[in-house]
Amino acid sequence: xxxxxxxxxxxxxxxxxxxxxxxxxxxxxxxxxxxxxxxxxxxxxxxxxxxxxxxxxxxxxxxxxxxxxxxxxxxxxxxxxxxxxxxxxxxxxxxxxxxxxxxxxxxxxxxxxxxxxxxxxxxxxxxxxxxxxxxxxxxxxxxxxxxxxxxxxxxxxxxxxxxxxxxxxxxxxxxxxxxxxxxxxxxxxxxxxxxxxxxxxxxxxxxxxxxxxxxxxxxxxxxxxxxxxxxxxxxxxxxxxxxxxxxxxxxxxxxxxxxxxxxxxxxxxxxxxxxxxxxxxxxxxxxxxxxxxxxxx
Amino acid sequence: xxxxxxxxxxxxxxxxxxxxxxxxxxxxxxxxxxxxxxxxxxxxxxxxxxxxxxxxxxxxxxxxxxxxxxxxxxxxxxxxxxxxxxxxxxxxxxxxxxxxxxxxxxxxxxxxxxxxxxxxxxxxxxxxxxxxxxxxxxxxxxxxxxxxxxxxxxxxxxxxxxxxxxxxxxxxxxxxxxxxxxxxxxxxxxxxxxxxxxxxxxxxxxxxxxxxxxxxxxxxxxxxxxxxxxxxxxxxxxxxxxxxxxxxxxxxxxxxxxxxxxxxxxxxxxxxxxxxxxxxxxxxxxxxxxxxxxxxxxxxxxxxxxxxxxxxxxxxxxxxxxxxxxxxxxxxxxxxxxxxxxxxxxxxxxxxxxxxxxxxxxxxxxxxxxxxxxxxxxxxxxxxxxxxxxxxxxxxxxxxxxxxxxxxxxxxxxxxxxxxxxxxxxxxxxxxxxxxxxxxxxxxxxxxxxxxxxxxxxxxxxxxxxxxxxxxxxxxxxxxxxxxxxxxxxx
Numbered sequence: 001x002x003x004x005x006x007x008x009x010x011x012x013x014x015x016x017x018x019x020x021x022x023x024x025x026x027x028x029x030x031x032x033x034x035x036x037x038x039x040x041x042x043x044x045x046x047x048x049x050x051x052x053x054x055x056x057x058x059x060x061x062x063x064x065x066x067x068x069x070x071x072x073x074x075x076x077x078x079x080x081x082x083x084x085x086x087x088x089x090x091x092x093x094x095x096x097x098x099x100x101x102x103x104x105x106x107x108x109x110x111x112x113x114x115x116x117x118x119x120x121x122x123x124x125x126x127x128x129x130x131x132x133x134x135x136x137x138x139x140x141x142x143x144x145x146x147x148x149x150x151x152x153x154x155x156x157x158x159x160x161x162x163x164x165x166x167x168x169x170x171x172x173x174x175x176x177x178x179x180x181x182x183x184x185x186x187x188x189x190x191x192x193x194x195x196x197x198x199x200x201x202x203x204x205x206x207x208x209x210x211x212x213x214x215x216x217x218x219x220x221x222x223x224x225x226x227x228x229x230x231x232x233x234x235x236x237x238x239x240x241x242x243x244x245x246x247x248x249x250x251x252x253x254x255x256x257x258x259x260x261x262x263x264x265x266x267x268x269x270x271x272x273x274x275x276x277x278x279x280x281x282x283x284x285x286x287x288x289x290x291x292x293x294x295x296x297x
Numbered sequence: 298x299x300x301x302x303x304x305x306x307x308x309x310x311x312x313x314x315x316x317x318x319x320x321x322x323x324x325x326x327x328x329x330x331x332x333x334x335x336x337x338x339x340x341x342x343x344x345x346x347x348x349x350x351x352x353x354x355x356x357x358x359x360x361x362x363x364x365x366x367x368x369x370x371x372x373x374x375x376x377x378x379x380x381x382x383x384x385x386x387x388x389x390x391x392x393x394x395x396x397x398x399x400x401x402x403x404x405x406x407x408x409x410x411x412x413x414x415x416x417x418x419x420x421x422x423x424x425x426x427x428x429x430x431x432x433x434x435x436x437x438x439x440x441x442x443x444x445x446x447x448x449x450x451x452x453x454x455x456x457x458x459x460x461x462x463x464x465x466x467x468x469x470x471x472x473x474x475x476x477x478x479x480x481x482x483x484x485x486x487x488x489x490x491x492x493x494x495x496x497x498x499x500x501x502x503x504x505x506x507x508x509x510x511x512x513x514x515x516x517x518x519x520x521x522x523x524x525x526x527x528x529x530x531x532x533x534x535x536x537x538x539x540x541x542x543x544x545x546x547x548x549x550x551x552x553x554x555x556x557x558x559x560x561x562x563x564x565x566x567x568x569x570x571x572x573x574x575x576x577x578x579x580x581x582x583x584x585x586x587x588x589x590x591x592x593x594x595x596x597x598x599x600x601x602x603x604x605x606x607x608x609x610x611x612x613x614x615x616x617x618x619x620x621x622x623x624x625x626x627x628x629x630x631x632x633x634x635x636x637x638x639x640x641x642x643x644x645x646x647x648x649x650x651x652x653x654x655x656x657x658x659x660x661x662x663x664x665x666x667x668x669x670x671x672x673x674x675x676x677x678x679x680x681x682x683x684x685x686x687x688x689x690x691x692x693x694x695x696x697x698x699x700x701x702x703x704x705x706x707x708x709x710x711x712x713x714x715x716x717x718x719x720x721x722x723x724x725x726x727x728x729x730x731x732x733x734x735x736x737x738x739x740x741x742x743x744x745x746x747x748x749x750x751x752x753x754x755x756x757x758x759x760x761x762x763x764x765x766x767x768x769x770x771x772x773x774x775x776x777x778x779x780x781x782x783x784x785x786x787x788x
Contacts, residue, residue, distance in 0.1 A: 054660040056592040073538065074592050074656065147673065234656045234671050235663075248516045248536040 019281055026277025032270025033212075039083050040090035049077035051084050052235040060253055072242075072256055073249065081237040082263055088149070088238045089219045089267065095153045096218040097211050100160020105207060107161070108168025109195050112176050123169065126162035134159040135224055142230040152231040156221045160214050167210050171203045205282035212275035216268040223264050239264050321787045322506045324768065326780060327519055327528040329535050329648075330676075331487065331512040334470035337456035338411060341419035343697055343778040346456035347532075348490055348510050350779035353394075354459035354475035357385055357404065357438075358450050364699070364776035366450045370399065370460055370476060371438070380445035380730050385438045391499045393462045394480040401432035407460045408440075420457040422703070426727075447730050448700065456778065478503040478783045488512060504770075504786035516649070523549065529765040532772070532780045535649060537597040543763045552762035554773035555608045558695040559601060560650055562658060562753030563683075567713040568690050570639055577750035579629035581619035583665040584658065584753050588621075593653035598756035603743035604702050607757055608774075611739035615747040615754075626665040635666070641690040643669040646679040650758065651693040658693065658753070687711050695758050699777055702742055703727075705751065712751060719745045 020026055048068070055075035061067050069078040111119040138155035145151045175181060176199070184194050225231035226240030234241070239260040246256035332344035337354060351359060359369035368374075371385035391399040408430045411418045418424070426446040431439045442449065452458065465474035473481045478500070479492035491509040496502065511528055513519045516536035522528040523543070533556070534540065543549045562584065564571045571577060586600040599607050602615030630636065641662075645655040652673060659669045669691065674682065683689045696704070704710050706723040719742060726738040747754070760775045770784035 052660065052663070054588075054592060054657060056588045056657070059592065073595075073653075074660075229673055233673070235659060248520070249538050250517070251520070251539065251542050 016281065020277075023277050023281060025273045026281060029270045029273025029275070029277055032266060033274050036086050036267050036270065037090060040087040043080075043083035043087040047077070047080035047083050049080045051076055051080045051237050063255075069259060070255060072245070073253075076237075078256070078259055081242060082239070082259060084237050085239040085242060085260065085263065086267075088232055088236065089222060089264075092149070092153050092156065092222040093215040093218045096157040096160055096221075097214050099154070099157030100164045100214060101207065101211060104161040104164025104166075105168045105203075108165040108170075109172055109199060111165070111169040112172035112199075113191060113195065119169070122165060126165050129159065129162040135221055138221060138225060139228065139230060142225060147225075147230040147233060149232045149236070152222055152225045155225070156218050159221075160218070163214060164207065164210065167206060168203060171206050172199055175199050175202050205278075209275050209279040209282065212271050212278060216271035216275070219264065219271070220268055321767075322504065324505050324508045324782060324785055324787075325511055325527065325529050326508065326782070327511050327513045327522060327531040327534075328780070329512075329514055329519075329533070331514075332490075335473040335481065335484070335490070336461075336466075336469040337459055338407070338461060339417040339419070339470065346778040347780050348492075349473055349475065349477075349481075350456040350459075350777065351477060351781040351783055352479045352492060352508070353473050353477045353481055354456070354461070355477050356453055356455070356459045357387075358454040360451070360454040360699070360777045360779075362772040362774060362776065362781070364774075366454055369454070370404075374450070381442045383440045383442070383449065385440070387436045387438065388499055389436070391476050392497055393465065393476055394474045394495060395462070395465055397462050397464050399460065399462070399476055400435040401438045402435070403460055403462050404438045405430055405432050406463045408458075410461070410466070411458065418457055420455060423452040423455055423458055445728050445730050447727065447735050451700070454777070479508060482507070503783055505782065508782050508785075510780075523763055523765075526765075530768055530771065531763045532760070533775070534761045534763045537595040537649075537759075537761055540595070540597070540761055540763070548766055550764045550766055552760075552764055552773040553597070554760040554762065554775060555606065556697060556758045556760045556775040557606050557699040557701070557777070558697040558758030558775075559604050559606065559701075560598070560654070560693065560695040560755045560758050561604065562755055563689075563692045563694060563712055564752050565687055565689055565691070565711070565713055566715075566751075567687060568641070570633075570635065570641070571690065573633045574750060575629045575633035576635065576639070578619065579626040579633070579665065580662065580667070580753055581750045582622045582626035582629065583661050583667065584619075584755065585621040585661055586616065586755055588661070589654050589657045590756050592657045593650060594756070594759075597759045597761055598650075599759070601754045601757050603747040603754055604696070604705065604752070605739070605743045606699075609700075611736040613740045613743045615743060618747050619750065623665050630666060638666045638668060640668045640670070642672055644672045644674055644679065644683055644689045644692045646674060646676055646692070646694060648695070650695060654693050654755065658691075658755075684711050687713060691753075693755070697758070697775075697778055702739070702746075705742075705746060714749075714751050716745065716749060716751075719749075 058071055058075040059073050061071040063070050067077050069082065071077055072081070107122050111122040138152065138159070141155035142151050181194060181198055184198055222231050222238070223240035226238040227244045229244065232238035232241055242260035243257055246253070249256050328344065328347055330344040332348055333340060333342050335345060335349055337345045337349055355369045357369060357371040358366050361367045370388055370391060372388045374383055374385045376383055387401060393399060408424065408427065410416060412424045412427060426442045426444060426449065427440055428443045429441045433439060460476060461469060462474060478495050478498045480495045482491040482493045484490045489509050489511050491507060493507045494503045494505065511522070513522060513528070519531060519535065520539050523531060540551050544551045564577060566572050590596060590598045590600065600616045601607060602618055605612050630639065643655055643659055645651045655671060659671055662669055683692050703723055705714060706720050722738055722742045722745060726735060726742065729735045729738055760773065762773060764771065767788045768785060769788050770786050772781055
C-alpha cells in the first residue's frame with residue numbers, strides 16, 4: 001500500500017526554488033534580511049563617514065547629498081550610524097541565536113534520547129528559565145556584570161537556550177520512535193551517530209524557522225537593552241541607543257528617532273516574514289499542498 | 298463622535314475661561330531629582346535644599362537671588378573689630394510650624410547639633426571656625442570664632458545651617474518642621490512633595506496658597522508635562538536641546554540664568570598617568586570647551602578655566618591658559634612617555650551634561666591618542682565608586698555648591714590632589730576679611746588650580762528655567778541650591 005502513495009507524492013512536489021520564488025512573504029522577508037546582512041558586512045569595511053568622530057559644526061543637518069540621511073546632535077552621519085547599527089544588530093542576532101542553538105539543541109536531543117532523570121532535569125531547568133521574563137532577566141544580568149555589548153549578547157543568548165532545548169526535544173521525541181531510528185539502534189549504531197545522522201537532518205527545518213524568529217527577537221531585545229543604556233556603549237552606535245538619544249529631540253528632529261526606529265521595525269518584520277515563509281516552504285505537511293497548516297491536517 | 302468632540306470643545310472652553318477668571322494661587326514646579334529625605338542639616342543632596350531652602354527652613358541669614366547675604370531669623374548683627382565675635386539679634390514672634398516658639402535656645406541647639414562630634418551635617422566645615430555659641434538672653438546670640446572668617450555670614454546662609462527645633466528634629470527627614478513661609482504638607486514618594494502656606498509666618502506671607510514639587514527625572518516627560526500644563530515651571534530644565542522650542546512657544550518664557558555649577562572633567566591624581574602634570578596639561582589642551590558646550594549642551598553654558606564661577610566679582614578668566622591644541626597635547630603626552638597612547642576609564646553619572654559631554658570629551662581625547670572606556674553609572678554608584686572609594690580615572694560632574702574652591706584644600710577629596718601652595722593660599726583666604734585682599738587671594742587660588750591643571754575645567758552650568766507666562770517672583774539665577782518660591786505670584 002505504501003508504494004503507490006510514494007509514487008503519487010513525488011510528482012506533486014515542485015522544486016524548492018520555484019515554490020520559494022512564488023511565496024511573496026518569503027521573497028520580501030528574504031530580500032530585507034539579505035539587505036540588512038549585506039549592509040552589516042559592508043559597514044565592517046566602509047561607511048560614508050567614521051562613526052566615532054564628532055563634527056559638532058555640522059550637527060543636525062537635514063537630508064542632503066553630503067549627508068544622505070542627515071546628521072545627529074554631534075554631527076555624526078546618520079547613514080553611517082545606521083549601517084554600523086545594522087552590523088551590531090546582526091552580530092547580536094548571530095551570536096545569541098548561535099548560543100541558543102549550540103547549547104539548546106544538544107540538550108533537547110539528549111532529553112529526547114535519554115528519557116528519565118536527564119530528560120526531566122533538562123526540561124525542568126528550561127521551565128525555570130521560561131518562568132522569568134526574558135528582557136527583565138537580561139536587564140538583571142547586565143546590571144550585575146556591567147553594561148556592554150558582550151554581556152547583553154550573553155544575556156540574550158541565555159534565553160534562547162531553553163527555547164531551542166524544548167523545540168528540539170519536542171520534534172526529536174517523535175523521530176526517536178520512528179522505525180528507521182529503532183532499526184539503527186537495534187543494529188548497534190552509537191547514539192552520537194544516530195543523533196547526528198538520523199535525527200538532526202530531520203529536525204533541522206523547525207530549528208531554522210525558529211532561529212529566524214529568535215534572531216528577530218534578539219535584535220529587539222538588544223535594541224531594548226541599548227535603549228535603557230545597558231547594551232552597546234558609546235561611542236559605538238546601535239539602533240536602540242540612537243532611539244534613546246533622539247527621544248528629547250523628537251520635537252525638532254523627528255528623523256533622528258524615525259530612522260533607527262524604522263530600521264528596527266523593518267528588520268524585525270523582514271525576519272518574521274522570512275521565518276513564516278521558511279515554515280511554509282519547509283513543512284513537509286504543506287509541500288505542494290495548501291499553504292495553511294490547519295487546512296491541510 | 299461629533300457630540301463628543303463638541304463636548305470636549307465646550308469643556309476646554311469653560312476650563313479656559315475659569316483659568317483666566319480666578320487668579321491662580323498654586324504653583325507646580327518640576328524637579329529632576331527626588332531628595333533622599335527633607336532634612337537639609339543631615340544630607341549633602343542638592344535636591345533637599347531645592348525643596349525646603351527658604352520655603353520651609355530658614356537660617357540666621359539667608360542668600361538672596363543675587364547671592365548677597367540678607368537677614369533672616371536674625372534681624373540684625375554686629376561684628377567686633379577683631380572679626381571674632383558676632384552678636385545676632387533675633388526676630389520677634391517667630392514660631393515653628395508645630396507652634397513652638399523660636400528663640401536663642403533653638404539657635405544654640407541647632408548650631409551645637411551641627412557642630413557635634415556625631416553630627417550628620419554634610420558641611421561641617423561651615424561650622425568649624427566656631428569656638429563658642431552663647432545666648433545672653435532669649436533674643437540674642439553671640440558666636441565667637443577661633444579666627445576671623447571672611448565668609449562666615451554667607452556660610453550661615455547655607456541650607457546646612459538652617460534653624461531647627463529640639464522638639465521636631467527627629468522627624469525632619471520625613472516631615473520637616475521649620476519657620477518658613479511654607480509648611481510641609483505631603484510627600485508622595487517618587488511623585489510629588491507639596492507645601493502649603495504658613496499663615497502664622499513672621500514676615501510677609503506667601504502669595505501662593507500651595508506649592509508642589511513634581512519629581513520628573515525624564516527630560517522628554519518633563520517637556521510633555523510643561524506642554525500639557527501639569528507643571529508650571531521647571532527652574533532648571535534638564536534638556537537644553539528643547540529650549541528653542543519653548544522660546545518659540547508664546548505660553549512659556551525661557552529664563553537663562555547663572556548657577557554655581559562648575560562642570561569639570563575630574564581627574565584622579567592617584568592614577569599614575571594622571572599624577573603627571575604633563576598628562577593633565579595634555580588633556581587640558583585636548584579639550585575643546587566650545588565644542589562640548591555646543592555639542593552636549595546645545596550652546597548653553599560659559600567656558601571656565603579654573604574652578605570658579607564667571608559671574609563672581611573675584612573671577613579671573615583663565616580659559617586662555619590651555620587653548621584647544623591637539624598637536625601640543627600629543628607632544629606633551631609623548632614627553633610624558635605616552636607616545637603610543639594611554640587608556641583611561643571615564644565614569645559618567647546620569648545627567649546629560651555628563652553623558653553627552655562625556656561622549657564629546659571621549660572623542661576629543663581619542664583625537665590625541667587617549668583611549669577612554671566609557672562607564673555609565675547611576676548616582677548611587679557614582680557616589681560609592683568615584684566620590685567615596687575614588688575607584689576611577691576620569692569623571693564629569695558639576696560642583697553646584699557656591700564658593701566651593703575650598704574642596705581643593707581638603708585632605709582626601711576624590712581628586713586626590715594635594716598642593717602645599719594651594720593650601721597656603723586657601724588658609725590665608727579663610728582668614729582674610731578685607732574684600733581687596735580676599736579677591737586677590739581668590740584669584741591666586743584659581744591660577745594655581747589652572748597651572749596645576751588639576752582637572753579639566755569645562756564650563757559653568759547655566760540655569761535654564763522654563764516658566765509658564767505670568768509667573769513672577771521666582772529666581773532666574775541659582776546662587777545657592779534652592780528654588781525660593783516665597784515671593785512667587787501669578788500675574
